[in-house]
Amino acid sequence: MGFSRDLRPHSRRGLRSYMHEHSNGQSGMNRAALFRLPSLSLRFIPVWRRNFLVWRKLAIPSILGNLADPAFYMLGMGYGLGGLLPEVGGVPYLTFLAAGTVCYSTMNSATFEVLYSGFSRMHVQKTWEAILNAPLTLDDVLLGELVWAVSKSLLSGVAILAIVWALGLAGLGQTLWLLPLIILIGFCFAGMGLVMNALSPNYDFFMYYFTLVITPMVLLCGVFYPVDQLPSWLQTVSAWLPLTHAISLARPLVQGGEPQHILAHVSALLAYGSIGYYIALVLTRRRLLK
Amino acid sequence: MPLLNIKGLRKSYGALEVVAGIDIAVNAGECFGLLGPNGAGKTTTLRLALGLTAPDSGTISLFDLPVPGKAREARIRVGVVPQMDNLDPDFTVRENLMAYGRYFGLKDAETARRIPALLEFAGLEHRADARIDALSGGMKRRLTLARALVNDPDLIFLDEPTTGLDPQARHMIWQRLRELINQGKTLVLTTHFMEEAERLCDRLCIMDRGKIIATGSPRALIEQHIEPEVLEVVGEEVDAWAEQYGRGLCQRLEKTGEMLFCYTRDSRALLEHLKSQSSLRYLHRPASLEDVFLKLTGKELRD
Incomplete structure (x- = not known):
């Protein structure tokens, strides 16, 4: 016993596995399995339902958190700041703010869900691991998370919309098109956020995303003021951000008009969401199925 | 199948x-x-x-x-x-x-x-x-x-x-x-x-x-790899004892930390001898899977 016995096989093994590794091309999943397009199956439903049942237990603080923050922003700034302004974009400031707040509240809700809550389930509680031991695949789990985040953000968007209705800022009929739009916004930001979830080593990592992606969007995409107030280079940046596309569709709907360039805006939101979701799926496969 | x-x-x-x-x-x-x-x-x-x-x-x-x-x-x-x-x-x-x-x-x-x-x-x-x-x-x-x-x-x-x-x-x-x-x-x-x-x-x-x-099976592995009886011996002079007497009295000796393991098919002579060694303490037991495991994987600490 002792060193000689321990060391010799070790170094030999090292060389052999090195050669094996390189003759084989790669370790982990093969490329086809890694980059396969998302499989869409109704098996996502029990995953969605699990999240829904947990949410139901904590619904009141959750709804408050989702609703109160954007609602106070909208009401406080709408009345407070709005009183100082004649009109913004041709309507009272509160009405102007309403469309932005619906979009921004939806974005925030979807983002928080896939970042913090999703990361808890994936990394901290290992809930996904437990599910993957059952006859479900990672594609099912991620689809469940995506649809869940969309559902939760729909609730947040509708909550703001309910305030808009209650205050008589917009009629019910003209704003019904906002419902599919809210779903689309939720999809867009859930898909994007899942990429961060897949990459994150810990909760602190999400600060980068909020500081570098979400906050600029809140400030540059026309939530609080029209984008044309910005210098042209910032307007160019803004045009690339998905929240701008969301608000471009939402604002005319709230104000009773018809949005311009519908196809372009819808395509932009769909593209951000689906490309994000696909990248997230590949990265999550690499992370968990290695 | x-x-x-x-x-x-x-x-x-x-x-x-x-x-x-x-x-x-x-x-x-x-x-x-x-x-x-x-x-x-x-x-x-x-x-x-x-x-x-x-x-x-x-x-x-x-x-x-x-x-x-x-x-x-x-x-x-x-x-x-x-x-x-x-x-x-x-x-x-x-x-x-x-x-x-x-x-x-x-x-x-x-x-x-x-x-x-x-x-x-x-x-x-x-x-x-x-x-x-x-x-x-x-x-x-x-x-x-x-x-x-x-x-x-x-x-x-x-x-x-x-x-x-x-x-x-x-x-x-x-x-x-x-x-x-x-x-x-x-x-x-x-x-x-x-x-x-x-x-x-x-x-x-x-x-x-x-x-x-x-x-x-556990039993087959023990029979196949290990002598049926084990004496675990400790004491200050265990090294000297192992060289002078132990090696001759059992089939195989292994030392892990302070503990000497003597593997044998017939422990009588070994036991008789150990009774006269007042500086050594010992435990006599049948061989177990652990002995097989340690023999095959080595006794070094793994992290």
């Missing part, structure tokens, strides 16, 4: 070959153990068998289905007890079982019908509505075991089922695993507790550095 059939399985992470060409066949109704030190490749082997990661080479079939290709379908008949508890902390005991049943496509009514028996099996009849953080470590483990049975699986994988439990809790798990074996379930368990392997497994293989270095 074996329920689980693994041939020529290999898996590397970077330059490290974690599973280095293994063959395993687990037959229906047996309890099969994967025994090995930390880092031997036991958990990776289980993950490969469940189709949670793809092998670099080799074939796996589970219930005659190719893995990972049809792993999802194969897992319908499988239960898994993972190394780390991953119960849902936001759910009660009962809700955990309900949610897990849904992942198997069970109707809620069906899962609800199964829950009383599962709770009884886990000894948690009175804890059905308890939150998970109110359970002890042993209770959580038993619930994890009950959760793995929600689909009434034919084959159950257990990854170090008793690691981190106190002796009472460990015995309760062993008792339940024996019940499952008696019911005719097939068990595949990883462990580094020799006692666990010796008590439960019909057959086991010893894994080290990704390879299987021995396979057989």
Whole structure:
């Protein structure tokens, strides 16, 4: 016993596995399995339902958190700041703010869900691991998370919309098109956020995303003021951000008009969401199925 | 036909070959153990068998289905007890079982019908509505075991089922695993507790550095690799004694830390001699799986 016995096989093994590794091309999943397009199956439903049942237990603080923050922003700034302004974009400031707040509240809700809550389930509680031991695949789990985040953000968007209705800022009929739009916004930001979830080593990592992606969007995409107030280079940046596309569709709907360039805006939101979701799926496969 | 059939399985992470060409066949109704030190490749082997990661080479079939290709379908008949508890902390005991049943496509009514028996099996009849953080470590483990049975699986994988439990809790798990074996379930368990392997497994293989270095029943492995009797000797002058007398009185000597292990087929002369050595203390016992394990994997500490 002792060193000689321990060391010799070790170094030999090292060389052999090195050669094996390189003759084989790669370790982990093969490329086809890694980059396969998302499989869409109704098996996502029990995953969605699990999240829904947990949410139901904590619904009141959750709804408050989702609703109160954007609602106070909208009401406080709408009345407070709005009183100082004649009109913004041709309507009272509160009405102007309403469309932005619906979009921004939806974005925030979807983002928080896939970042913090999703990361808890994936990394901290290992809930996904437990599910993957059952006859479900990672594609099912991620689809469940995506649809869940969309559902939760729909609730947040509708909550703001309910305030808009209650205050008589917009009629019910003209704003019904906002419902599919809210779903689309939720999809867009859930898909994007899942990429961060897949990459994150810990909760602190999400600060980068909020500081570098979400906050600029809140400030540059026309939530609080029209984008044309910005210098042209910032307007160019803004045009690339998905929240701008969301608000471009939402604002005319709230104000009773018809949005311009519908196809372009819808395509932009769909593209951000689906490309994000696909990248997230590949990265999550690499992370968990290695 | 074996329920689980693994041939020529290999898996590397970077330059490290974690599973280095293994063959395993687990037959229906047996309890099969994967025994090995930390880092031997036991958990990776289980993950490969469940189709949670793809092998670099080799074939796996589970219930005659190719893995990972049809792993999802194969897992319908499988239960898994993972190394780390991953119960849902936001759910009660009962809700955990309900949610897990849904992942198997069970109707809620069906899962609800199964829950009383599962709770009884886990000894948690009175804890059905308890939150998970109110359970002890042993209770959580038993619930994890009950959760793995929600689909009434034919084959159950257990990854170090008793690691981190106190002796009472460990015995309760062993008792339940024996019940499952008696019911005719097939068990595949990883462990580094020799006692666990010796008590439960019909057959086991010893894994080290990704390879299987021995396979057989616990008794056969002991008979095949180790002299039947062991004397563990300690004392200040044990080294000198070993050179002068010990080596001549037994078949094989091994030193681990302060402890000298004397392996012998006939201990009488050795015992007689040790009685006269007042500076040495000794323990006489039959050889166990642990001796086989240490002989085959070496006695150095592994991290």
